[in-house]
Amino acid sequence: GNSVTQMEGPVTLSEEAFLTINCTYTATGYPSLFWYVQYPGEGLQLLLKATKADDKGSNKGFEATYRKETTSFHLEKGSVQVSDSAVYFCALSDEWESNTGKLIFGQGTTLQVKP
Amino acid sequence: DAGVIQSPRHEVTEMGQEVTLRCKPISGHNSLFWYRQTMMRGLELLIYFNNNVPIDDSGMPEDRFSAKMPNASFSTLKIQPSEPRDSAVYFCASSLAWGQDKETQYFGPGTRLLVL
Numbered sequence: 001g002n003s004v005t006q007m008e009g010p011v012t013l014s015e016e017a018f019l020t021i022n023c024t025y026t027a028t029g030y031p032s033l034f035w036y037v038q039y040p041g042e043g044l045q046l047l048l049k050a051t052k053a054d055d056k057g058s059n060k061g062f063e064a065t066y067r068k069e070t071t072s073f074h075l076e077k078g079s080v081q082v083s084d085s086a087v088y089f090c091a092l093s094d095e096w097e098s099n100t101g102k103l104i105f106g107q108g109t110t111l112q113v114k115p
Numbered sequence: 116d117a118g119v120i121q122s123p124r125h126e127v128t129e130m131g132q133e134v135t136l137r138c139k140p141i142s143g144h145n146s147l148f149w150y151r152q153t154m155m156r157g158l159e160l161l162i163y164f165n166n167n168v169p170i171d172d173s174g175m176p177e178d179r180f181s182a183k184m185p186n187a188s189f190s191t192l193k194i195q196p197s198e199p200r201d202s203a204v205y206f207c208a209s210s211l212a213w214g215q216d217k218e219t220q221y222f223g224p225g226t227r228l229l230v231l
Contacts, residue, residue: 043222101210
């Protein structure tokens, strides 16, 4: 079945460093791909998404490109801030139940940014 | 829109007691999801509904857990009897199955449950 694999955390960076969080997926068709962010004490919120191959999602300085050839959707940011400290989840839509909106989430990657 | 509303935000109860968590999805959304999050197991999908009908409850841990969606604007997750291992943050999320925002899930703030 469909699945998502993220790099294990925690990822610890200094402020203004470059961020990459790897995400790869397994799917037989053409799912939509998502990055969600969870700040401490809050629910998950959508950060960005891409719905087809070669699409680039972007928001708040974060970017991710839907790469079908490598089945990847890596999250990047050129210069992180302390306020970016959070847990990041990669997810894909379930193609067999696309009418229900079900998503398959990765295990989450914790990012800690130090001043 | 107020977003997904969950109540209570915090619940502390004793083992053996019944616990009821409530969720109001975003108006117009037709899918609703219940998740549980713990440090040990991460984020787990418990059950989800589409057009008020339960589609998949395979994630429900055991018979002590039950969920209902009597109408499009309300859902409950009940644990009876509760056990300490049920302590977790429970999230409700909703989504719309069509349109530009299709498949995007919107999460509530969660209910933090502690069973003593």
